Amino acid sequence: MKPMRFSWKNICLPISCINNTNQKTTTNLSKERLLMLSRQTSVRSKVYLSDFSNSTISLNDFSNSFLIDIHIFTYEELKTITQGFSKYNYLGEGGFGEVYKGFVDDSFKIGLKAQPVAVKALKQEGGQGHREWLAEVVILGQLKHPHLVNLIGYCCEDDHRLLVYEYMERGNLDEHLFQKFGGALPWLTRVKILIGAAKGLAFLHKEEKPVIYRDFKPSNILLSSDFSSKLSDFGLATDGSEGEDSNFTKSVMGTEGYAAPEYISAGQLTTMSDVFSFGVVLLEMLTARKAVEKYRSQRGRNLVEWARPMLKDPNKLERIIDPSLEGRYSVEGIRKAAALAYQCLSHNPKSRPTMTTVVKTLEPILDLKDIQNGPFVYIVPVAGATEVQDIKCKDDVKVVKEETVKEAKVLPQHRGGRKNRRKNKAKKSRSVYSDTTLYKSLGTSLYTPAK
Numbered sequence: 001m002k003p004m005r006f007s008w009k010n011i012c013l014p015i016s017c018i019n020n021t022n023q024k025t026t027t028n029l030s031k032e033r034l035l036m037l038s039r040q041t042s043v044r045s046k047v048y049l050s051d052f053s054n055s056t057i058s059l060n061d062f063s064n065s066f067l068i069d070i071h072i073f074t075y076e077e078l079k080t081i082t083q084g085f086s087k088y089n090y091l092g093e094g095g096f097g098e099v100y101k102g103f104v105d106d107s108f109k110i111g112l113k114a115q116p117v118a119v120k121a122l123k124q125e126g127g128q129g130h131r132e133w134l135a136e137v138v139i140l141g142q143l144k145h146p147h148l149v150n151l152i153g154y155c156c157e158d159d160h161r162l163l164v165y166e167y168m169e170r171g172n173l174d175e176h177l178f179q180k181f182g183g184a185l186p187w188l189t190r191v192k193i194l195i196g197a198a199k200g201l202a203f204l205h206k207e208e209k210p211v212i213y214r215d216f217k218p219s220n221i222l223l224s225s226d227f228s229s230k231l232s233d234f235g236l237a238t239d240g241s242e243g244e245d246s247n248f249t250k251s252v253m254g255t256e257g258y259a260a261p262e263y264i265s266a267g268q269l270t271t272m273s274d275v276f277s278f279g280v281v282l283l284e285m286l287t288a289r290k291a292v293e294k295y296r297s298q299r300g301r302n303l304v305e306w307a308r309p310m311l312k313d314p315n316k317l318e319r320i321i322d323p324s325l326e327g328r329y330s331v332e333g334i335r336k337a338a339a340l341a342y343q344c345l346s347h348n349p350k351s352r353p354t355m356t357t358v359v360k361t362l363e364p365i366l367d368l369k370d371i372q373n374g375p376f377v378y379i380v381p382v383a384g385a386t387e388v389q390d391i392k393c394k395d396d397v398k399v400v401k402e403e404t405v406k407e408a409k410v411l412p413q414h415r416g417g418r419k420n421r422r423k424n425k426a427k428k429s430r431s432v433y434s435d436t437t438l439y440k441s442l443g444t445s446l447y448t449p450a451k
């Protein structure tokens, strides 16, 4: 079951993207700053979320020169790109709205290279959604990093709010860890994914005004074809500018099971809240259990409460490790990762490591060689195949055909509801490699983390 997303106190941003020239605008410092920034073409100044609060000025009302390589799309253009938001292009749905795959060719817009994209369409309800959309544009439009999903553009037209991202071939981590597309994620792949995500968070935290991501969880970690990870979903992120505004400090938002205790109980939001959430995801990677599993008995329902006592005890640690790894991991690596999770999950935020320390602790785990070799499984997605069948078993590499449908296409009945969508999502084509296969085919440089 999907963990509940909570938002206890809504915030309100009285911003309209409608190009209405008669619209009454407020005169306040934020507006003046925005207009000033819009005139600065030579020097790029940073724009913060708080610049938009209590202002009726919109992104469309001034030049968006502060955004880096962002294209503005019309709703019609996005309809064309996604083939009319066709069910065949449907990728899934989150709290923000539905996501569709699309294609742009290089003739589409000047400076936009031909590529597949993911188009996220905001559900048309309430002011909360607009704030999430704006946070994505303001934060992702200005911050570029190999471990943050690249925002290509946006659409803000009448009531339509859409976002256009680079397309991530392997979907999100939640699908691989819990829905097990084609088998368990190998240990080193898990470490690689964690390092990428940790680098993304470390980058955000090192900004002049630290960006707090606030919704770190597997479904927000997207994966590229080589399992490089990127953070997506910045709708709940704060860019450190909102403290001055009481509307923002009153908000407690996130996903059940991942939020830090001091944030839930006292609304205390710092970069250490993200470190706690990272600890929860690290624990999920070790155990392949979700942060909250409602069907379990009271004792095992909350992953952190259940697992924390066992993290520092080498004898008990083995009991909680994902059994589908079948022992194919570095024991030393697992111990180091468990000790790190323990620190990240400390009740005292000051005792948690910074994300930079987390990266430094995880990176050496990739080099640990005490990994037991198991059978290598290489699952090849074959369009049109109808059943799972072993097709080849040569040397130590087993090749398996996977039941699949054409990439990014789902069965037509997905509109029957969220449950069906989830089922259909699981039928998307994914190829899965064992760590050793990846080493063999691409060399160890695959694990050289991106700068």
Ligand SMILES: Nc1ncnc2c1ncn2[C@@H]1O[C@H](COP(=O)(O)OP(=O)(O)OP(=O)(O)O)[C@@H](O)[C@H]1O
Pocket: 005, 091, 092, 093, 094, 095, 096, 097, 098, 099, 117, 118, 120, 149, 165, 166, 167, 168, 169, 171, 172, 219, 220, 222, 232, 233, 425
């Ligand atoms: N850039 C992208 N490339 C490929 N797939 C994507 C991309 N962005 C989102 N998706 C897919 O679209 C679906 C919905 O994603 P979305 O981020 O809206 O919600 P979520 O993270 O699953 O849920 P929540 O909103 O609760 O965090 C997911 O299956 C996700 O993997």
